[in-house]
Amino acid sequence: MKRILVTALAASTALAAPALADDAALREQAKEMFEAIPLQAPMLEDNVISRDRVDLGKALFFDPRMSRSGLFSCQSCHNVGIGGVDGLETSIGHGWQKGPRNAPTMLNAVFNVAQFWDGRAPDLEAQAKGPVQAGVEMNNTPENLVATLKSMPAYVASFQTSFPGEDDPVTFDNFAKAIEAFEATLITPNSPFDKFLMGQDAALSDQQKRGLALFMDEGCAACHQGINVGGQDYYPFGVVEKPGADVLPEGDHGRFAVTETADDQYVFRAGPLRNIALTAPYFHSGTVWELRDAVAIMATSQLGSELNDAQIDDITAFLEALTGEQPQVVHPILPARTKDTPKPYTMVTEQ
Amino acid sequence: MKRILVTALAASTALAAPALADDAALREQAKEMFEAIPLQAPMLEDNVISRDRVDLGKALFFDPRMSRSGLFSCQSCHNVGIGGVDGLETSIGHGWQKGPRNAPTMLNAVFNVAQFWDGRAPDLEAQAKGPVQAGVEMNNTPENLVATLKSMPAYVASFQTSFPGEDDPVTFDNFAKAIEAFEATLITPNSPFDKFLMGQDAALSDQQKRGLALFMDEGCAACHQGINVGGQDYYPFGVVEKPGADVLPEGDHGRFAVTETADDQYVFRAGPLRNIALTAPYFHSGTVWELRDAVAIMATSQLGSELNDAQIDDITAFLEALTGEQPQVVHPILPARTKDTPKPYTMVTEQ
Numbered sequence: 001m002k003r004i005l006v007t008a009l010a011a012s013t014a015l016a017a018p019a020l021a022d023d024a025a026l027r028e029q030a031k032e033m034f035e036a037i038p039l040q041a042p043m044l045e046d047n048v049i050s051r052d053r054v055d056l057g058k059a060l061f062f063d064p065r066m067s068r069s070g071l072f073s074c075q076s077c078h079n080v081g082i083g084g085v086d087g088l089e090t091s092i093g094h095g096w097q098k099g100p101r102n103a104p105t106m107l108n109a110v111f112n113v114a115q116f117w118d119g120r121a122p123d124l125e126a127q128a129k130g131p132v133q134a135g136v137e138m139n140n141t142p143e144n145l146v147a148t149l150k151s152m153p154a155y156v157a158s159f160q161t162s163f164p165g166e167d168d169p170v171t172f173d174n175f176a177k178a179i180e181a182f183e184a185t186l187i188t189p190n191s192p193f194d195k196f197l198m199g200q201d202a203a204l205s206d207q208q209k210r211g212l213a214l215f216m217d218e219g220c221a222a223c224h225q226g227i228n229v230g231g232q233d234y235y236p237f238g239v240v241e242k243p244g245a246d247v248l249p250e251g252d253h254g255r256f257a258v259t260e261t262a263d264d265q266y267v268f269r270a271g272p273l274r275n276i277a278l279t280a281p282y283f284h285s286g287t288v289w290e291l292r293d294a295v296a297i298m299a300t301s302q303l304g305s306e307l308n309d310a311q312i313d314d315i316t317a318f319l320e321a322l323t324g325e326q327p328q329v330v331h332p333i334l335p336a337r338t339k340d341t342p343k344p345y346t347m348v349t350e351q
Numbered sequence: 352m353k354r355i356l357v358t359a360l361a362a363s364t365a366l367a368a369p370a371l372a373d374d375a376a377l378r379e380q381a382k383e384m385f386e387a388i389p390l391q392a393p394m395l396e397d398n399v400i401s402r403d404r405v406d407l408g409k410a411l412f413f414d415p416r417m418s419r420s421g422l423f424s425c426q427s428c429h430n431v432g433i434g435g436v437d438g439l440e441t442s443i444g445h446g447w448q449k450g451p452r453n454a455p456t457m458l459n460a461v462f463n464v465a466q467f468w469d470g471r472a473p474d475l476e477a478q479a480k481g482p483v484q485a486g487v488e489m490n491n492t493p494e495n496l497v498a499t500l501k502s503m504p505a506y507v508a509s510f511q512t513s514f515p516g517e518d519d520p521v522t523f524d525n526f527a528k529a530i531e532a533f534e535a536t537l538i539t540p541n542s543p544f545d546k547f548l549m550g551q552d553a554a555l556s557d558q559q560k561r562g563l564a565l566f567m568d569e570g571c572a573a574c575h576q577g578i579n580v581g582g583q584d585y586y587p588f589g590v591v592e593k594p595g596a597d598v599l600p601e602g603d604h605g606r607f608a609v610t611e612t613a614d615d616q617y618v619f620r621a622g623p624l625r626n627i628a629l630t631a632p633y634f635h636s637g638t639v640w641e642l643r644d645a646v647a648i649m650a651t652s653q654l655g656s657e658l659n660d661a662q663i664d665d666i667t668a669f670l671e672a673l674t675g676e677q678p679q680v681v682h683p684i685l686p687a688r689t690k691d692t693p694k695p696y697t698m699v700t701e702q
Contacts, residue, residue, distance in 0.1 A: 062432055071427075071443050081413055081685040088695055092422050096447035096699060278687045290690055326684045333677045334432040336629045339641055344439055348447060 023201040026209060029216055035227040036194040037274070037324055041185045042110060047125065049181045053162040057182025059155075059332040060175060065148055067138035069094055070344030074131070074179065077103040080186065080329050083278025084109075089286035094139035095348030100252060102286030107327070108274045110184040112231035117284045118255040119234060119269045124180040129172065142172035148342055149175065154335035188275055188324030196321075204321055211318025214311055219303050223270040229322060231272030237284075238266060240304035243297055247287055254284070277320045292316045374552040377560060380567055386578040387545040388625070388675055392536045393461060398476065400532045404513040408533025410506075410683040411526060416499055418489035420445055421695030425482070425530065428454040431537065431680050434629025435460075440637035445490035446699030451603060453637030458678070459625045461535040463582035468635045469606040470585060470620045475531040480523065493523035499693050500526065505686035539626055539675030547672075555672055562669025565662055570654050574621040580673060582623030588634075589617060591655035594648055598638055605635070628671045643667045 041049055060066060061074040077091045078084050084105030091099040101117050106124070109115060115127035131137040132145060149155045149170050156170055162178060163169035193212075195203035204212065215221055224230040234255055237248055248266065255264040268284055281287065282294040295315050299307045307315070392400055411417060412425040428442045429435050435456030442450040452468050457475075460466060466478035482488040483496060500506045500521050507521055513529055514520035544563070546554035555563065566572055575581040585606055588599055599617065606618040619635055632638065633645040646666050650658045658666070 059432075064430070064433075065438060069443065070438050076422075079415070079685075080682050081410075082415075083687070087416060087421050087688060088697065092420065092697055096697075098697070280688055289694065328684075329682045331431050331680045331682050333679075334430075336434070337438060337631055343640065346439065346443055346447075346449070 023196075023209070026213060027197065027199070030197060030212060033216060033221045033225045034193075034197060034229060036197045037108060037111075037187055037189040037191070037227065039189050041187060044110070044180065044184055045123075047177050047180055047184075049184055050162065052158070053178050053181040054185055055182075055332070056155075056158045056162045057178035057180070058329065059158070059334055060179050061182055062332050063334050065334075065337070065341070065344070066132055066140065066145060067094070068140045068144065068344070069138075069346045071346070072138050074106075074128070077131070077137075078106045080107075080327055083107060083275045083323075083326070084186070085279045087280065089281055091137065093137040094135065097136040099134075099136050101284045102281065105272075105275065105279055106183045107186050107188050108228055108272065108324075109231075110180075110187065111227045112269070112272055113233060114269065117268050118258050120258045124183050125173075125176045128176040128179040128183075144342055145175065146170060146172055147340075151338050151340035151342070152335040153338075186327050186329075188326055191274070191324035192321040193318075194324065205317065207314050207317045208321045209318075211314035211316070212321075214307075214315050215318055218299070218305060218307070218311075218315075220298065220315070223302070224273055228272035228274050230270040232270065234264070234267050234269050235302075236265070236267050238301045241301050242266070243301045247283055247285055247297060249285055252284065273319060273322055275323050275326075277323050291319060295319070374547075374560070377564060378548065378550070381548060381563060384567060384572045384576045385544075385548060385580060387548045388459060388462075388538055388540040388542070388578060390540050392538060395461070395531065395535055396474075398528050398531055398535075400535055401513065403509070404529050404532040405536055406533075406683070407506075407509045407513045408529035408531070409680065410509070410685055411530050412533055413683050414685050416685075416688070416692070416695070417483055417491065417496060418445070419491045419495065419695070420489075420697045422697070423489050425457075425479075428482070428488075429457045431458075431678055434458060434626045434674075434677070435537070436630045438631065440632055442488065444488040445486065448487040450485075450487050452635045453632065456623075456626065456630055457534050458537050458539050459579055459623065459675075460582075461531075461538065462578045463620070463623055464584060465620065468619050469609050471609045475534050476524075476527045479527040479530040479534075495693055496526065497521060497523055498691075502689050502691035502693070503686040504689075537678050537680075539677055542625070542675035543672040544669070545675065556668065558665050558668045559672045560669075562665035562667070563672075565658075565666050566669055569650070569656055569658070569662075569666075571649065571666070574653070575624055579623035579625050581621040583621065585615070585618050585620050586653075587616070587618045589652045592652050593617070594652045598634055598636055598648060600636055603635065624670060624673055626674050626677075628674050642670060646670070 064070050064073040064076070066073060072093065077086045079086055084107035086103050088103070090101055091103045093099055104117065110124060113119065115121040115124060116130070121127040121130060132140045133142070149159070159169040159174060163174050192203045192208065223233070223235045226232040237243065237254065242248060253265055255267040258264070277291060280291065281289045282291065288294045288297060292312055295312050296307065299305050299312070415421050415424040415427070417424060423444065428437045430437055435458035437454050439454070441452055442454045444450055455468065461475060464470065466472040466475060467481070472478040472481060483491045484493070500510070510520040510525060514525050543554045543559065574584070574586045577583040588594070588605065593599060604616055606615040609615070628642060631642065632640045633642065639645045639648060643663055646663050647658065650656050650663070
């Protein structure tokens with residue numbers, strides 16, 4: 001029995017040997033460009049991920065009363081059940097207005113170099129202050145939001161325990177800090193790609209391995225690298241060939257609006273590709289619904305290489321291996337409104 | 352030590368004795384009119400609450416792709432974190448249209464005699480088919496909804512396991528059945544009132560006990576009785592004195608639209624009062640924001656009795672004792688869309 005087992009193992013090793021060597025080389029190459037998602041939320045600069053703060057941030061993230069209408073919460077556009085997005089081309093906000101860009105996921109967003117498609121927010125705390133105030137999104141003001149929070153004793157108590165020692169902890173800054181702490185926990189480890197990076201050869205199919213090799217060798221990884229396979233730096237959309245206005249609307253100049261530098265015309269943060277199979281439609285315009293089509297457009301516009309169908313299939317298969325374990329979030333029970341809570345304002349704002 | 356303890360107990364018993372006698376009488380009276388919320392979901396006629404079916408129903412309940420726009424799910428108006436409501440006067444739906452009536456809670460709704468303010472749906476299965484099709488709400492069609500479900504293999508598999516033995520389980524009927532199964536689990540046991548009914552004298556404060564006595568003796572419980580303290584039968588709004596058009600809009604004839612019987616003019620299902628402290632604003636018009644004000648209006652319009660301030664306070668305090676343990680719901684991870692999934696339609700419908 002023992003001898004048979006040894007023989008079987010030897011045979012298996014012999015058969016697997018070439019594949020293992022390839023896998024090892026592929027893994028080494030990949031580890032120079034990518035990093036696995038950790039199992040635990042990372043430490044933050046200038047914020048503390050305490051249990052109290054995360055719980056408060058979760059309540060705020062899910063509370064539609066943070067919007068002026070009472071209809072929208074962060075969760076409306078960044079749905080924890082749909083890969084952190086809303087599945088729309090661009091989001092619908094206050095008064096049924098459409099937002100200018102596709103809602104990016106907050107999953108693993110803590111690992112991005114900066115937030116928003118143009119990187120105008122340095123971190124998730126700064127990001128959290130944007131949509132609540134945007135007229136086409138939640139249409140609230142910091143004053144009305146803080147008044148809403150202060151009207152509910154359970155929120156006040158939660159801010160007190162989350163920000164101990166502060167005289168007046170219920171502030172717009174702390175609102176954003178709590179949301180950042182919660183969002184930092186929304187990470188998706190253990191994707192097939194992560195398992196491969198950590199040494200499990202069989203975590204990727206042969207097609208996905210070919211796709212990974214192509215992704216690195218054809219140049220995709222020049223922009224889409226790092227822990228989020230993107231989200232680390234800024235690049236012009238249309239390096240080689242500018243896509244049509246259907247995909248790249250001419251009115252959206254990207255990072256130019258942030259830096260006002262001519263070089264930043266049509267420059268965007270490289271999309272982070274973690275869980276990309278869950279977050280259609282694609283690009284900042286949200287006009288491309290199939291991942292395979294997005295890969296083909298990228299190849300043409302950014303690399304100038306016409307990939308053949310099989311290569312596009314292989315890269316698409318690799319991207320599907322970037323889907324990790326989605327966060328299990330118990331829906332928070334929110335504090336009850338009081339007589340002092342500002343009433344929702346559902347009238348449509350003049351545009 | 353032992354003797355001191357016995358003495359203390361005797362003293363305590365002596366002090367509590369009159370209160371206990373009152374409590375027992377109050378409890379006996381209450382048990383003739385009310386029933387405690389059970390710890391477990393009840394059995395349903397013509398539906399099976401299996402784990403598979405509940406999980407499927409939960410996914411459907413939280414999935415905004417069940418609406419034509421991709422923006423609204425059941426959860427949008429029946430938020431598990433806000434007592435099962437949206438906290439708006441009347442809900443906002445497709446194209447920012449306002450619904451005609453205040454969104455009722457789905458918590459404990461399985462115990463109502465029928466669903467909707469006018470009872471036009473006999474059960475939660477029938478109810479679930481309404482809002483998804485209503486033009487001012489989710490604005491979907493059964494055909495588009497079923498096409499959406501059939502486009503996602505994970506949903507198809509879930510319907511197969513939830514409705515075993517059916518040739519074509521992905522149907523609009525089964526969609527509604529699964530949601531009913533999930534909603535039947537959304538019950539809120541162990542409110543202070545339930546604990547009192549089950550024998551815990553101290554579960555209600557003295558003020559709440561006075562309020563309970565008033566609630567029964569003044570006649571509130573004539574309409575608001577049973578397990579849901581309401582929701583069991585239909586009554587005219589304004590038995591004694593018709594409220595103003597601000598509270599009772601003249602255009603909404605209530606159950607008359609269902610039965611077309613003159614007697615049903617301005618007749619509504621008595622509001623179920625479980626968790627009522629969480630579900631402002633009040634009445635089918637959603638125009639009254641304070642529970643205390645709602646109590647006062649009811650006294651005038653339904654009972655013809657001008658309760659004094661202390662009595663109104665007492666009844667309000669009793670109603671606050673109807674808040675039970677809110678359901679802990681893990682947000683579902685929804686199936687990813689495929690190339691066959693109908694795209695969201697966000698254009699505003701012509702009215």
